[in-house]
Amino acid sequence: MKQDVLLYLTGKLGIDHGDAKDLYRSFMDTFGEWLGTLKNAAPDDYEEIRRISHAFIGFSASVGANDLMLLSERLNASAKNKDSVSVRMAALMIENLHGQYLLERQ
Amino acid sequence: MQDKPYRAFPGRERILIADDADVGRGILRSLLKKDYDVIEAKNGLEVIQILKSAPENIATLLLDMMMPVMDGFGVLEFMRRNGLTETIPTIAITAISDPEGKIACYEAGAADFIEKPYDPKLLLYKIKRGISVSRAAAQRRIGENGIGSFHDQALDALPVAIFYADAKSRIATYSNALFETLPFALNGRRNATIEEIFPAGVLPDVQKAVSRLVSERVSAPVHLDLEKSGRHLTLHFTALQDAAGDISDIVGTIVDNTRDFKCRRDLERRIEELSRGRFAQ
Helix, strand or coil, X not given: CHHHHHHHHHHHCCCCHHHHXXXXXXXXXXXXXXXXXXXHCCCCCHHHHHHXXXXXXXXXXXXXXXXXXXXXXXXXXXXXXXXXXXXXXXHHHHHHHHHHHHHHHC | CCCCCCCCCCCCCXXXXXXXXXXXXXXXXXXXXXXXXXXXXXXXXXXXXXXXHCHHHCCEXXXXXXXXXCCHHHHXXXXXXXXXXXXXXXXXXXXXXXXXXXXXXXXXXXXEEEECCCCHHHHHHHHHHHHHHXXXXXXXXXXXXXXXXXXXXXXXXXXXXXXXXXXXXXXXXXXXXXXXXXCCCCCCCCCCECHHHCCHHHHHHHHHHHHHHHXXXXXCCEEEEEXXXXXXXXXEEEEXXXXXXXXXXXXXEEXXXXXXXXXXXXXXXXXXXXXXXHHHC
């Protein structure tokens, strides 16, 4: 996952390795902060959840974290459909995947 | 006559990146820093502060539409109200590519949009195209404001340097080639006079040509040898007249004879024709 992101940043975007590592750290920090916002959001505040999922999609897409981006899109669609079960599922999956990213970071 | 040149003084174009996320700005900064000066804003209000202070210094705005404090739509509304959407091309950045969202960006005044993840080649192409369009718009405005569409959008494409000055010889607009031909030209000064952009060695000839143009309305080519650079230049002045027959503007063209332009002779002939045409009017 981390390697995929770094490969995307250096290979596809042509960013030098030092900058890519900084960007990865920045991505992890930002994503973590927004995950905290998601956890604090009311389960039926679909507008807020869509706003957060939109931010997730933006960060993930920017750095080529396609797995997180796909889950974020699922969260966005679930919130759009006001499907509370799917929202909860997607949120848990994102949290879980982010946890795996964190493990790789260490 | 315009008080300001149609663009900032030469150097790298400046791109304003607006994104609330550090990582979003960081990616764009990394992609653009080799080719452009990059300045950043974290929300719409910061963008507006920058635009209010020096809009002419921004070549393109990359605008994330989803930002706190003030989003991209608020920024575009401000730009529309202040006539900045034409002069500063805005590329809206979106993460979700639904057609309604794209249409909303266009309707709000965005010139273009780009989706995440970025394709760097496409991003750079869109920025270059945006800058080119805004330059053309600036040239059109100059034409609409009285100088005429004499050279219009092709100004920079010509392998000759061209500048416009007012009747007092103060240079108002100029093509980029002026800086290749006279690298010391203007030297960062606004409102420089024609005499100030030439080196002292050739100044008497330049002053004589300006004087003949103003007093006798004679537009004869002046051949200048620049000792330092070893360049040989041909300089033409043309006077534009107002309805009363007074000189309103002076157009200067400089052909660098030391550069091997295949079309140089054609250009010189065309310039002479234009000069004659202007006086005939």
